[in-house]
Amino acid sequence: MKASIVAAAAAMVAGVSARAHGHRHAHRMLERRDSDETCGCTTIYSTIYGTDFTIIPGPTSSFTPAEVPTPTGAVEVPTPIAQTCPTPGTYTFPATTVVVTETTTVCAPSTTEVPSGTHTLGGVTTVVTTATTVVCPVATTETQDGTVTSVIKTTTFVCPEPGTYTIAPITTVVPTPTTVVVPVVTTICPGTYTAPEITTTITATNTVIYCPFTSVGAPEPTAEPTSAPQEPQEPQEPQEPPKNEPAPNLGGGKRWAMTYTPFREDGTCKTAAEVDSDVAAIASAGFSTLRVYSTDCDTLPNVGAACRTYGLRLIVGIFIGAPGCENGNPTVASQLDALKNWDGWDLVDLCVVGNEALFNGFCSVQQLTDLIQRTKTELANVGYTGPYTTTDVVSAWENNDVSGLCSVIDVVACNAHAYFNSATRPADAGKFVAGQLSIVERICNKPGYILETGWPTAGKCYGVACPGVNEQAEAIHSIEDEVGSKAVFFSFRDDPWKQPGDCGCERSWGCAQVFGV
Known part of the structure; x- marks a missing residue:
């Protein structure tokens, strides 16, 4: 299925067009553990992505991206709305508002375009400086009666030595350049989220447009965090930069x-x-x-x-x-x-x-x-x-x-x-x-x-x-x-x-x- 993403929705709400020069950050929950303590995360919500996935048993799974409906479950959350345009023409999608009253962790869809071939996507990446055990929530998929469900599960992962580890990624095989959907652990903060009305002209058949939400009002932030937006890594000592290539004439002084x-x-x-x-x-x-x-x-x-x-x-x-x-x-x-x-x-x-x-x-x-x-x-x-x-x-x-x-x-x-x-x-x-x-x-x-x-x-x-x-x-x-x-x-x-x-x-x-x- 051909997919395109309409990002204009967010820009329209913000009113700043391409001026959003900084910054958007990965929001992941991960915590290093050196004891039997857990991070307190269990399966929270499941999101049905659709039924036209093909799952091949074994270490490699192959799937075709499907329509991504608004997540179902106990809490309505502002994940991008997939709008299907079956034929060429002009389409208008009405505005949608979602109010989130408490911090919610969900398994949300993330889209990425990949060329043909085998790709390892998703998962949680962490860098450890010593052998340690990591306990963290990960987004993964389960299959039952031909339906693929994305879920959040707590995973214990042993890092035997210092290095970079990707925990619970999903391997996909695509025959042609494709926009694929990968489940991602996402934390939604309290607030009002709006996907504004969008009018767009489609020139191809079977096009899926993802209309994102933008926060338009949130309560005052609390003093204590509800989740860590990036991998909590202990500060690392810098290593010597590579020596095999001369550095351009950049940098200098404590205030470059x-x-x-x-x-x-x-x-x-x-x-x-x-x-x-x-x-x-x-x-x-x-x-x-x-x-x-x-x-x-x-x-x-x-x-x-x-x-x-x-x-x-x-x-x-x-x-x-x-x-x-x-x-x-x-x-x-x-x-x-x-x-x-x-x-x-x-x-x-x-x-x-x-x-x-x-x-x-x-x-x-x-x-x-x-x-x-x-x-x-x-x-x-x-x-x-x-x-x-x-x-x-x-x-x-x-x-x-x-x-x-x-x-x-x-x-x-x-x-x-x-x-x-x-x-x-x-x-x-x-x-x-x-x-x-x-x-x-x-x-x-x-x-x-x-x-x-x-x-x-x-x-x-x-x-x-x-x-x-x-x-x-x-x-x-x-x-x-x-x-x-x-x-x-x-x-x-x-x-x-x-x-x-x-x-x-x-x-x-x-x-x-x-x-x-």
Whole structure:
């Protein structure tokens, strides 16, 4: 069955289109256990995905993705609604609202596009630094009377030695490029969730459109966490970076770089004078480089001019904010055109194609690889011959075959936010981020950089990771001490124009005050 994903629904509610430059994070529950204590998770709800799966007994299962109805069970939850369009035409899907009154853990469907062949998907990935036993909830499937049911089960997994382990993945075999559905453990926070009305024109038969929900109002976050959004790993000591490839001339000092988006508090574009004032403040704090995500709001001419005035370098990018990063994507093409028409390449130290595009399912690995190759070719024609990369969360690098992607980038990069790890206190944020950097450097065997890291001043607690002004300062200084010369801090100011997110934190990552500006 051919499937496509309509991500415009979320953008319509947020009202910010492709400006959601950061950040979405994996929400997984996992806890390391060194005793007989359990993590307290049992089978909670089951979701029927459909009956047109084919299950082959044995270690390898093969299935064809089916329609994904709204989950059934004791609690209605805002998982993407699958709308079937049997014939070409224009379809209108009405708005739907779901109110969640208590924190709920469900087995929700996740879609990903894969090429033909055998693929290992899903599961829970953890990194351990010593032999240990992990007890965690995992999403898996069961078959009874020809019906495949996704369920959450508690699994005990023995890690015999240090390393990276994927617990309870699902192996699928597809004969052609296919969008497959994988069950994922998902925590839904209390709040009101809306999938707005969508009108779309379909040109193919038997198309399935997934309409996502967006949180439009949630109660105040509680002081104690209900789940850990990422694998609670103990902060890891950084390892030596690979020695077989010379590092480009990037990084330096304890305050290398800061992310910057030229938006006012209401989401409108700043003027050139406002941008100039911001860049002057960042330079006065001792930073040498700015990272921008895309080309909208006259980013290149305005930020470029200010960087030239105050002696800052630039990291430029192509932002992919919706499914589809093929070379013909008009949003991608317009950003590439803006880069080609710009004349400030002498300021640029790095070009970043995609920000968490793999994790969000906006690109397949091959699509992203192709886009980077195309970008390198076209920008070489206008004078840029510097390094390229893409950046993603560590799990996206670990859970995909990225060997081809590694071959087209010059450095490897990840976004690492210790706040989303429930085992990391603000004082240990630097060790955690350094450990994440060490992991991705080994994956591609290339020099690595952190292109987003920080700590929020508002939101809910995840374990010992709590937001706050003092907590942010402690975390930022910890990161600065450990990996400041290879890290881009997120972000210059708060972003009130964003949705608060399940964490209640997405607007509150501005850290300029930590650096005295």
